[in-house]
Amino acid sequence: MKRLTAFWLSAFYLCTTSLQAQSIIPERDSSAISLFEYATKIPRRNNVFNLNLEMHASFNTFFTGNKLDEAAFRFNHIKLEAAGEVNDRLFYWYRQNLNQGNEGMELENLPESIEYALIGYRLNDKFTVILGKQDAAWGGFEYDLNPFEIYEYSDMNEYMDCYFTGATLAYQLTPSQELRVQVTDNRIGSMEDAYGVLPAGIEKPRAPLFYTLNWNSNYLDEVVNLRYSATAGEQAKGKWMYMAWAGHNVCSGPFDGYLDVMYTRGPLDPLGILTELVPAADEDEEGPVCLRNVQYLSFVAEMNYRFHPKWNVFAKGMYETGSIYKGGNSEDAPPSGKYRTAWGYQAGIEFYPMADENLHIFLTGTGRSYSLTGKAKALGASIENTGKISIGFIYKLPLY
Template identity: 25%
Template sequence: MKKYWIYLIIGLIPIISMGQKVETQTNEGNLLMTDSIKSLIPEDRQKLLKNIDVIFNTRMGFDSYFTDNNHDISNFKVNQLRLEMKGKIHDKVYFRFRSRYTREPELGSLDNITRAVDLAWVKIDLATRTQFSFGKLCADWGGYEFDFNPIDIMSYNDIIKNADNFLVGAGISHTLKSKNHTFSFQVLNSRNRTYEEQYGTSAPPSINPSEYPLATVVNWRGKFFEGKFQTTWSYSFFNEAQGAHMHYYALGNKFKGKNFALYYDFKYSDEGLDRNGIISRIIDSQYQYAAQDALYVENWFRGEWAVASKVTLILSIFNCDHSWKGNPDPNGSSKLSTSYGLIPTIEYMPFKDINLRFFAGYVARKYDFASYAENAFGAKDFTTGQFSVGIVAPLLVL
């Protein structure tokens, strides 16, 4: 079905253009019998299309991969291709749909929608500054790492990388009269799949699935000093299973100057049952079940500097500590590993009237295991690398 949407959109473009051209020529009187030509799309529908955007969010290029400084493979790849349609269909009603073509269309057994669909929601204005949303939503987590368009992130830190970021549910948001502060509240499914599919045979026998696998997310977005300093902070509570909950804090901060921007995120995920999965993978040689009482603490920095009108330098630096608070070994350590990331990137934008950029960047990752994890579970330090050159753009085609 997805390809038929594309064909329909491509087919509509010349039809809409014909209708607009005929109207201009009729007004100028430059074409005989123009009045007898009518657009195939009714005028009221043309007005509707003016409020709708169709975007191909794209990142593609040539990638080279490395493990422990040894070259693995180099190949062309479409890293991101997400079709997005959004707009206003009524004075108080909006919609947004985004589907990912770089992910298997696996049906979510809990929410009954393919995981390849990021967004599918309707938003209604309840009042001047209050809106209600329903459908498959973007979890309104704090932090700017997740706020970026996915095409602008070469590699995510561990929490976002392993999370279910798009969940079915409902939300309400309200912006204060000053327009400097917005508060939102969401109630969502806690995951896309059922508990049995999420954990499988690794589900601890002492834990039972919850009858209400839901999550609540509270977010505050603030602006200070005429927007030079901004925040997006959130707290999330996930009812993952009976007696096993997840508390997630994300504090995002942004400072914007004349030709530069700085971002800093702090994230803290306290998981009664290891939802992230990194701790469980480390200990699986000795423990067959998912870890209980896992903790992930992250820092994420990003700097952007426009060194020229068409050239931007970007540097991302991040780390994540992985701890097992529930380690039953009395002589063991809770902290098992730390991951590090460094992503220097240069972007060149050749055109002023379209957001299309050529880029070159390198993703360097290092995974450093504690001596206890090395001795008890056979873990070994390793590094990965990815050098990429290509094109990134949100292509607005309608």
């Protein structure tokens, strides 16, 4: 899924402007032309406005334990995207997920469905400023993919919110080295929206922000690529969470693979995974109290093999742990130690029928297995292994 950054998106649009300005309309076997151009035979002569529809739909068979749970069709993603270049320096990007609600969230006064609502300005060849709703500048390659192309995320990327309002300064040190400094909100709604029932004594911070330093680089003519980041954010008054993410990618010929290592810790459960394992003490309660001092570690690896221009096979593995790094004796502060281990495994095949990669048809199988320690079981936690088989399509349709 490439969760494309606005800087690279704008570069892509600049590179494709010459194609879109051609007067001859080719056969519609790729995204070199939009649906509007193909239908009207009228070529666009600028790159000010581009409109895309992203779709990911499939027939899924879900298993819980060893039993069939449900089999049904599902639209996993349907998104509208508008982006373009106002001039050589100013660009914009808007994307909305139609699968999510439109109620404005308390902190940002935006619905969660809006993923991008930004403008960018290139100060010169080295510096670019990005303002507005954007993706957090975290490392890793699973995170950097476009969400509508992902079949199953790791826990870390599935549970972490990643689109926030803020500001980014990007510095292109060399053609192969980029630094980003970013300040964004660290939640989009209230503290209760982010963490659930709060422990006693928790006060909201005056500046609920993420501060991120991101370094992206490539080597050997983009055969080796790295995406590293470090992030700090104040979850509650005087209580800070920290993240360190590192992504490593090798792309050579038909082979393309990555290994991501992601670590997150916070005085309030930053993902909510361990907290949701604990049953509520009372049926009338909204949920369990958010656990304190929780950390997560994730390893995610994927390998793709393009054995034919129109065919790709891939395999993906995930190993993730959830622990409490500083325990206590109260109900919302259980003893320290590991509580949960998760393994994920996925394999699939993809078929690309058109001249580009905008449309592909897939068949995938995904399994997740879990192990809870005695500490987790003492809290009343339980979880079953799951599986899924999916067949469907992914299509990014250029409308205009």
